[in-house]
């Protein structure tokens with residue numbers, strides 16, 4: 001075992017605000033196990049979480065959303081480890097675009113980490129991830145960086161053009177070899193563009209964004225099953241849902257059956273939401289009603305006067 005000090009990224013403050021340390025602890029404890037002693041430490045302006053971990057856990061620690069670098073601790077000395085997270089695509093694909101309603105990139109990474117740590121898999125290239133309310137694809141592009149196959153559904157028909165423009169720009173700047181494919185689910189154009197998709201692939205990783213109402217997820221996805229569902233649910237004034245109410249609960253109730261049917265046995269759903277509306281219990285209830293089981297993860301953090309963002313995780317029981 002090594003005594004490690006995980007340097008907290010300056011970016012993490014704008015993801016988790018004043019609750020940064022607690023959220024970072026929750027993420028770390030989830031991947032290492034809650035029996036670990038985690039200590040907060042400050043050296044000048046640099047902030048660390050210290051923990052003991054094995055060499056084989058370092059690649060996972062490097063991908064934690066708050067981690068900027070890892071140091072090994074020898075008495076009072078901190079020695080930086082020459083290690084980097086192994087990720088595909090340039091980080092600009094995820095962090096480069098700024099748009100209204102974008103989910104914080106690090107929070108998105110945390111959701112993926114919680115999900116990945118809760119499922120069984122041998123090869124990440126075989127893990128399939130769905131974001132059923134994917135906006136402009138922050139989750140899906142992270143999925144590609146992790147080496148997964150990702151799909152998303154978004155009701156806003158304008159999203160496809162925005163995503164294409166963004167991805168093309170970074171491919172050009174970073175000379176990234178890639179492929180695009182467009183089409184309609186089922187092969188035929190439809191009224192309102194429901195089922196229209198674009199697919200972006202690089203080597204053996206890809207993402208597909210499909211226009212449509214997530215309540216029809218099974219039809220839009222041809223009944224495909226996923227290991228992970230990861231999403232930042234609509235909250236706040238910017239993210240009106242299809243029924244134009246600020247409470248996403250009604251929409252989620254319409255979606256729950258198809259989302260649960262889209263998960264493999266043992267699959268995990270990790271959702272970020274504003275816990276002022278809906279309440280955590282109510283949100284969990286929408287999915288436990290369809291046979292899912294709550295996992296004990298929570299990471300509340302105050303974003304603004306009216307938004308306390310939190311995370312729920314649920315698992316589809318294995319057969």
Ligand SMILES: C[S@@+](CC[C@H](N)C(=O)[O-])C[C@H]1O[C@@H](n2cnc3c(N)ncnc32)[C@H](O)[C@@H]1O
Pocket residue numbers: 101102103104132133134135136137138139153154155156212213214215232233234235239240241242251
């Ligand atoms: C918080 S935003 C997600 C932002 C996304 N993670 C990103 O960074 O681009 C929630 C998204 O859910 C979409 N949405 C709401 N209701 C939907 C529905 N019934 N079907 C599909 N998408 C929906 C909204 O249009 C919005 O883009």
